[in-house]
Amino acid sequence: MLCHDLMKTAVRCVPPEATVEDAAAIMRDEGIGFLPVCDARRHVLGTITDRDIAIRVVAAGESPAQALRKFMTREVVACRPGDDLDYAQELMSQERVSRIMCIDESGELQGVISLSDLANIEGKRASATLRDVSDREVRP
């Protein structure tokens, strides 16, 4: 199975100059917890999650009227839509992320695959990735 067989293609993006407030409102209205931050050509510059907002903005006492550019995660874990799903899953385990961007040769975002998507095709496989990803969480 290839990434483009599974990836979600209707992905909402936001520009880097959008504010944290804007992103929070989109997440609330659309019931999502994750947004890729893209330029006008849909090149991924970073990502932002509801958790990022809670930790980097609310906990830190920062104003949410600031641009996402300041708070987004710049490291982007990506694969090509034509890559094998096994490769994508391996990368997610290694990088300990629960989502991977599917980006084509011209650098445009074509889709996103999440851990939940993997779970829907094969429960056992997703467990291994889940274990790797959750190792990243600090255990007191």
Add this chain to the structure above:
Amino acid sequence: MQVSEIMTRTIRVASPEDTLQHAARLMAETDAGVLPVGENDLLIGMVTDRDIAIRGDARGCDPTRTVVRDVMTPEVRYCFDEDDVEAVAKNMAQLQVRRLPVLNRDKRLVGIVSLGDISHRPDAEAAGEALRGVSSQSARHSQSIE
């Protein structure tokens, strides 16, 4: 295997009168995405990083004024420390949650169990099943691992 053997024991608990900013700081310290909310030693709700981000920072909200009670999920699902892990995993799938607070027989909060904890079991099928169950619809609570 009992839940007590795999759960996370040392947990921060938010009070319902804590500001969202304070709760966010607790979450940042523990690297957890969900906090139990306790009053008089009893569990009265759960608050997630999503609750804080969306209710704390959407326009017009002030996270130094809004308190946990305003945004928490008040009805609490939980399990007991003596419950069987496999049964709890199935329950979590049915309830559509990725984490459950764990109570002891006196109904005191003693820990939290997550799909991540369950996945570290030798038999990881339980976590796979649970995750599939949780992913099959949009989660009712935003207790997301993502």
